[in-house]
Amino acid sequence: MLIYSLKRLLLAILVAITVSFISFSLLFLAGDPAIAMAGEGATDQDIENIRQLYGFDKPVLVQYFDWLLRAIGGNLGESFYFKTPVVHLIAEHMPVTMTLGAMGITFALSLAVPLGVLAAIRPNSIIDRIALLISVSGQALPSFWFALVLVVIFTVTLGWLPASGSDTWLHFLMPTVVLSYYAAPAFMRLTRAGMLDVLGSDYIRTARAKGLTTKSVFLKHALRNAIIPVVSLAAVQFGFMLGGSVIVESIFALNGAGSLAWESIGRNDFPTVQGLILVFALIYIVLTFLADVLNAWLDPKIRIG
Amino acid sequence: MTNIVEVENLRVKIPVSAGMLNPVRGLTFEIKKGETLCVVGESGSGKSLSAFSLMKLLPKIADISADKMQFMGRDILKMSPSELQNMRGNRMAMIFQEPMTALNPSYTIGNQLVEVLRRHQNVSVKEATERAIYLLEKVGITAAASRLSQYPHQLSGGLRQRVVIAMALMCGPDLIIADEPTTALDVTIQAQILHLLKELQEEFEMAILLITHDLGVVARMADRVAVMYAGEFVETGTAEQVFKQPVHPYTQGLLSCIPVPGKTARGSRLGSIPGIVPSLIGDMRGCAFRSRCPHANGACHNNVPLEKWSDDHFKRCVLDDTALTSIAKEAIA
DSSP, rough: OHHHHHHHHHHHHHHHHHHHHHHHHHHHHHHHHHHHHHHHOOOOHHHHHHHHHTTTTOOOOHHHHHHHHHHHHOOOOBBBOOOOTTTHHHHHHHHHHHHHHHHHHHHHHHHHHHHHHHHHSSSTTTTHHHHHHHHHHHSSOOHHHHHHHHIIIIIISSSOOOOOOOOSHHHHHHHHHOOOOHHHHHHHHHHEEEEHHHHHHHHHHHHHHHHHHHHHHIIIIHHHHHHHHHHHHHHHHHHHHHHTHHHHHHHHTOOOHHHHHHHHHHTTTTHHHHHHHHHHHHHHHHHHHHHHHHHHHHHHHHHOO | EEEEEEEEEEEEEEEEEEEEEEEEEEEEEEEEETTTEEOOOOOTTTTTHHHHHHTTTTTSSSSSSSHHHHHHHHGGOOOOOHHHHBTTTTTTTESSOOOSSSSSSSOOHHHHHHHHHHHHSSSOOHHHHHHHHHHHHHHTTHHHHHHTHHHHHHOOHHHHHHHHHHHHHOOOSSSEEEEEEETSSSHHHHHHHHHHHHHHHHHHTTTEEESSSHHHHHHHHHEEEEEEEEEEEEEEEEHHHHSSSSSSSHHHHHHHHHHOOSSOOOTTOOOOOSOOOOBBBBBSSSSSTGGTTTTTGGGGGSSOOOOEEEEEEEOOOOOOOHHHHHHHHHHOO
């Protein structure tokens, strides 16, 4: 288990270095960053000054290592637009996105896993049909449309929930539902397929032949094995929710990292975009690493090689 | 001796896309306390399905019916799901064919052993663990206590099958259903496991219903034998009767497939039964074996009852006694 985890950790670090390099090179993709920074109407001398000031005249690798060392030290540069450190901006916006993502993933899992289990226990039953309907519609309905429908019902008509801002937990309800409604179908289908697969296996027949109760057969013997792929997917989806909550954040005016990223792209605010990409990617890598470790812990074949 | 299992006219029907499948077509048998009944037949003859229906472990679409299906004097078909659950693993336990997949990969051996006893009897974890260690030692596993914390994938096939056997013994059942318990194992391990089953049977006074396609296994284990073909018993009797004087042409065919040391000449051809098992979809009339039988005649198109041949020896064949006797003599010569 320890050796396995260390191997995974090493892999995660390698991926992180690769991602950081890609993230760094993004700055150069959009042309000469010095020109972009100098803005319109700058003279050649201005651009040359900026180039020297920020070290753009040095070799790329040197620039990368300078940038990497600064990034490790917590310095991701300064936003072109806000003229404040990118780290501060991210620290300010991340909590909202993290809260939304955590609530979204929790809600999605707590809806999808029980439904998936029920659907697998009674395939082709009413519950299975309803679960299928929910998952198909969840995948088919665009989240901006679903968000607007919710706003019309719960804010405009009923007046129960606030439609914008992030002041109280009530503000997070509708965004959470929208975000998780998009992620839940995959969990549900995976749980259902996993359960159906496991329920047909020999060891479930053994469990039945032992006279175990139905509950014990399904929950102890089947779900434990069926849940393993769901764990991996949950980690990936969580990362996806963090980076992909742009639409939801902008509809509900949640001032999170997603909307910050969206706006910064529009403002050509490269350091901010770069910093956000790096942070999202790192979160993603950490989540994947944790999912690997959790999977190993769930699966004794990996845990005890 | 008392019968612990009494079954009359057991039928299993499974609807499939091509029609109604009849894999088990009217089995009648009983199993006495402490005896071994071997059901022997080819793949697809319905022997495993019969065993599973005795435990009512078939999928819901399978329709199980019988004029009588009693275990320890109780009607299995009338038991509620919870009564069935109380019976399974407790009074009637099962040993499976595939030791590699019969154990849950996510739980330790100890967990899976203790679980059965705790499910059926009000004992502490400590007591159940002691019983598990005792039985693991009984089935010939060394360092039993330390094995409890191991996972199935850490054990070899032979060891896993021993664990499965120990698991079946946890509650001290009256009947063990062993579905091809040695098929998936190495030959050397096979002999050990059979020997072990025999020993345990004597020690714990269990009856065994042994399902196999291997006549060698039957010869070692059986008190009584039921030869199954296409969902029916074609010949039943004591092991001695069936082996010494096989009456039914199918049994003779099966026996001729096995080389006998000292009898089968070097280089001579072993027997084989031409053809395949007939489709069991829809209604069937007549002897199911007639299309493969070297002695078939027009009378074989009529339904044949299981008839008495000698004391406990029954056969399902239209040929008259003299014809069968001469065929039987030929077969064992």
